[in-house]
Amino acid sequence: MLQRPPAEPGMREEEVDTPALILDLDAFEANLDAMAAFLAPTGTKLRAHAKTHKSPVVALQQMRRGAVGQCVQKVAEAEILAWGGVPDILVSNEVVSPRKLARLAALSTISKVALCADDAAGVALIEQAAEAAGRRMTVLVEIDVGAGRCGVPPGPEAVALAQRIAGSPHLVFGGLQAYHGRAQHIRSPEGRAEAIGSAVEQTRRTVEQLRQQGLDCAIVGGAGTGTFRHEATSGVFTEIQAGSYAFMDADYAANEDAPPFRHALFLLSQVMSTPKPALAVLDAGHKAAPTDSGFPRVWQRPGLRYAGASDEHGNLVVEGGQRPDLGEKLRLVPAHCDPTIDRYDWFVGVRNGRVECLWPIAARGAMA
């Protein structure tokens, strides 16, 4: 359900109710500009991933800086973006539910919509939905270039599935989805370069085999914030699907040669108890800061470590620094921006220490 915003425009950051999701607007805008500047000379386009930001407001800012559209993982996310004015959306994921496919076909009357497939049976379901809706739907083939999740193997199996799509009366073959999720979080630059080098070669070979069959790829999409520099300069990928770059988080910052973006996303949390000399308890536990990628980091307060979370409490251990006072508010850097943003209804946009805007996270919880 919709929760009230934790702040009012004009308020000082330290007055914001906690826990709150703070967006440093200067850093956020610098990150959007930096990605646009990097991609411009490569000719590779940005189709930013809305699974991270969950907000048409952010999507439209990315598109004003040259993004050709948005990626989503869920039909419900696609609906909220399209209804929010996003004209070009790729569901970078398989959809096999007839109810969801019918919703996507209906959505294609107001926005350009494409989705992925990795199974002939899935292609048949999409064809049925398109025929029932009297629409033509664009379908990309997802290939597994190392993530070991969804996708058909690159090469002949991908070509066969593309031919099945192209041969379906109500479907258009749209290209390849080739995202190597695991590679984003390989710590060493060499490791990431090697993983993506292999993904690029598998994708290049598949694109050529498709071309030999007369099937051109309008989109060859993939990449994330950890590896986009490789895909963007590969000469094979046409679109980059990074999402975290706009915000950054502790996990991406831990990559050696971390991506060239600033921390723009913070959790504002308050010290609610100081029961021991070396312990301060924060009002942000794992409901406020999901722990799938570890605990959040304390921002610019050396000697303080977020060392444990329960549902609504975070244990801050004092390791040499000064224990914060009861009631003090601290910024935390989320370990993983995607699930963290998806916990909140509002971005509290802050500039020069004051709340400038409250952006609704309209696709928060849009899972179906």
Add this chain to the structure above:
Amino acid sequence: MLQRPPAEPGMREEEVDTPALILDLDAFEANLDAMAAFLAPTGTKLRAHAKTHKSPVVALQQMRRGAVGQCVQKVAEAEILAWGGVPDILVSNEVVSPRKLARLAALSTISKVALCADDAAGVALIEQAAEAAGRRMTVLVEIDVGAGRCGVPPGPEAVALAQRIAGSPHLVFGGLQAYHGRAQHIRSPEGRAEAIGSAVEQTRRTVEQLRQQGLDCAIVGGAGTGTFRHEATSGVFTEIQAGSYAFMDADYAANEDAPPFRHALFLLSQVMSTPKPALAVLDAGHKAAPTDSGFPRVWQRPGLRYAGASDEHGNLVVEGGQRPDLGEKLRLVPAHCDPTIDRYDWFVGVRNGRVECLWPIAARGAMA
């Protein structure tokens, strides 16, 4: 933001859009009845914890079966419960934000409201808020009986803080909050009994020392689903604060001599990809099923194990069982019900295989 319900009343469960939070209404009602039946002869009351269910609908069903009120952890949860018709609410937690204390004082005009303190400075902040609102507020002293989180030590420090509360013109001393969170998840019955035995003795001694100072405890509250049988029969605790008992989850089911409740809460998830003979990919990742207490379990499908989660995908490995088909929908048992429920906007209430009701999870995301 509010997401549309994933189902329509009358629909068969297998038609529900996924991922969805399914509530088995027969099991849920049996759990509420079982707790009421257990507590009746003990004379100990239930003040169920709404941090688990996040819903006035569930709260009112618990109260119809004898619960004296509800616990919450957050002021925003208290507001949503009070506005939903819950007449008696304990914030079983410290609140030190003047803005939040002002909201709580205002709320006390429509519901009976109490909160906890573990610091003299915190008591002073509550007194200021009560005075500013022209209200009298009830404050419990939280004591640390082994959880190692918030709370003052039992004994003299607790008595001193209670005297400070009782001596504040706009405050009423309400009793003790003595919750041993860690003990809920000790696997062995002996270990839980030992931990709670110690908590009970520390609480009993503190209650007696307070009485010697002329301070009676209207409420001595604590306990969770893992240990409530001990506190309820202790002769010391007056109120039990269990929440998970209504739903159960994989973590509580893993306790030896598990609590006597049925699994009532399930995640319905769909197989969206079957890329390998021994792998099925579900449409429920860690955004749908938080992993703070591990991965969800597959319900009544031997040989299938939920073995890995990314943001929107769950990897189901086939270990001897039959791989489910593309598009098949499976029930998962959440590892931890509290953060899982807090990810969803709707309980999809199911009875005899059909959707009977859609209950709004109105306090979903109510963190401030």
